[in-house]
Amino acid sequence: MSAPSPPVGRPSSSGPRAAITTVGHFLPEERLTNADLEKMVDTSDEWIRTRTGITERRILRDETKATSDMAAGAAQEVLEKRGIDADDLDAIIVATVTPDMLFPATACLVQDKIGASNAWGFDLSAACSGFLFALTTGSQLIESGRYEKVLVIGADKMSSIVDYTDRTTCILFGDAAAGVLLEPHDEYGLIDAVQHVDGGHGDLLCMKGGGSLNPPTHATVDAKMHYIYQDGRPVFRHAVTAMADVCEEVMERNNLTGDDVDYLVPHQANLRIIDATAKRMGLTSEKVMINIDRYGNTTAATIPLCLYDWEDELSEGDNVVLTAFGGGFTWGASYLTWAYGE
Numbered sequence: 001m002s003a004p005s006p007p008v009g010r011p012s013s014s015g016p017r018a019a020i021t022t023v024g025h026f027l028p029e030e031r032l033t034n035a036d037l038e039k040m041v042d043t044s045d046e047w048i049r050t051r052t053g054i055t056e057r058r059i060l061r062d063e064t065k066a067t068s069d070m071a072a073g074a075a076q077e078v079l080e081k082r083g084i085d086a087d088d089l090d091a092i093i094v095a096t097v098t099p100d101m102l103f104p105a106t107a108c109l110v111q112d113k114i115g116a117s118n119a120w121g122f123d124l125s126a127a128c129s130g131f132l133f134a135l136t137t138g139s140q141l142i143e144s145g146r147y148e149k150v151l152v153i154g155a156d157k158m159s160s161i162v163d164y165t166d167r168t169t170c171i172l173f174g175d176a177a178a179g180v181l182l183e184p185h186d187e188y189g190l191i192d193a194v195q196h197v198d199g200g201h202g203d204l205l206c207m208k209g210g211g212s213l214n215p216p217t218h219a220t221v222d223a224k225m226h227y228i229y230q231d232g233r234p235v236f237r238h239a240v241t242a243m244a245d246v247c248e249e250v251m252e253r254n255n256l257t258g259d260d261v262d263y264l265v266p267h268q269a270n271l272r273i274i275d276a277t278a279k280r281m282g283l284t285s286e287k288v289m290i291n292i293d294r295y296g297n298t299t300a301a302t303i304p305l306c307l308y309d310w311e312d313e314l315s316e317g318d319n320v321v322l323t324a325f326g327g328g329f330t331w332g333a334s335y336l337t338w339a340y341g342e
C-alpha cells in the first residue's frame with residue numbers, strides 16, 4: 001500500500017500560511033428569474049426550484065462588457081476594502097472558463113483595468129473547481145516567501161456560452177465575479193487542499209467548439225458547438241459522490257469531525273448535491289453556505305461569492321472547508337482557518 005500523499009496546502013517549512021484577508025465581489029444588476037425563463041423555454045418555476053434550488057440569477061446584459069470587467073470590479077472592491085493600491089499587488093490569478101478571448105489572459109486585462117503595474121498573472125481553467133485550484137496555486141506563491149499580495153479571482157460570464165433555447169442548461173447558470181486577497185499570516189490560512197481531475201469524463205460537460213479541435217466556422221456555430229453542453233444526470237451522480245468523498249478525505253487527513261467544521265463552502269451547482277455533501281460530513285444546515293437560490297451556478301465565482309455573503313458571520317479562527325466539482329472532471333476540497341472577524 002502506498003503512503004498517503006502529504007497535504008499539498010501545508011507549508012513545507014515553518015514559513016507563513018497564506019490567509020484570505022479580504023473578499024470582494026461583482027454582481028450584474030439584471031436578474032433573470034424562473035418566471036422569465038418560463039416565457040423562454042418549456043419549464044416551470046416549480047421544476048427549477050425543486051430540482052436545483054435556483055430562483056433567480058444575474059445576467060451581464062451589456063454586450064460591451066465581459067468577464068474581465070466583472071473581475072476588475074471584484075478586484076477594485078478588494079483593494080478598497082483592504083486600503084491598498086493596485087501597485088501593491090504581486091500577482092493576479094483569474095479562474096474562468098469564459099475568458100474575454102482565448103488570449104491575452106483575462107488576468108492581463110484585469111491587471112490593466114485596475115492599473116496593477118507591479119503584478120504578473122495568468123488564467124486558470126478548471127471550470128467549477130477553478131477558484132479552489134487557483135486558491136491552492138496562489139497560496140503556494142505566498143508560502144514560497146516571494147510574494148506578499150496575491151489576488152485570486154473566480155469570474156464567469158456564463159450567459160456568453162449558454163444556449164437560451166436549451167432548457168436543460170439555461171436554467172442553471174448566472175454571471176458573477178468574486179475574489180480574495182491572499183497574504184502571509186503566522187497563524188491562520190490555508191492548511192490543506194486535495195485536488196483531483198479525471199479527463200475521461202470530459203465529454204459529459206464541455207464546450208466543443210471554438211478551440212483548436214473545432215475552430216469556429218459556420219458549421220460549428222450551426223451545430224451550436226459554441227454553447228455549453230452537459231449530460232446532467234451522470235454529472236449529478238459523479239458530483240454527489242466525488243464532493244462528499246473529497247470532503248471526507250480532507251477531514252480525515254486533518255482529524256476533523258463535523259463538530260469541528262464551522263462552515264462548509266460548497267460549489268453551488270445544485271442544492272441536492274450540496275445537501276448530500278453536508279449530510280455525509282455530519283453538518284447542520286446553519287453551517288452550510290448556500291446562495292444558489294439568488295445567483296444560480298456562477299461556475300468559478302460561486303465559492304468566493306459565498307465567502308463575500310457570509311463575511312460578517314465568519315470569525316477569526318473558524319475552521320472552513322471549501323469544496324467544488326465541475327467540468328473536466330475536476331474536483332477538490334480545501335481546509336483553511338479564517339483570519340479575521342469578530
Ligand code: UT7
Nearest residue numbers: 043044047051128167168171232233235236239269270326
Ligand atoms: O457545476 C458543474 C457541475 N454540474 C452539476 O453538478 C450539475 C449536475 N446535474 C444536475 O444538477 C441535474 O442533473 C440537472 C439539474 C441538470 C437536471 O436535473 P435531473 O433531476 O437530473 O433531471 P433529468 O436530467 O433527469 O431530467 C428529468 C426530466 C426529463 O424529462 P423526462 O425524460 O423524465 O420526461 C427532462 O427532459 O426533466 C426534464 N427537464 C426539464 N423539465 C422542465 C430537464 N430540464 C428541464 C427543465 N424544466 N428546465
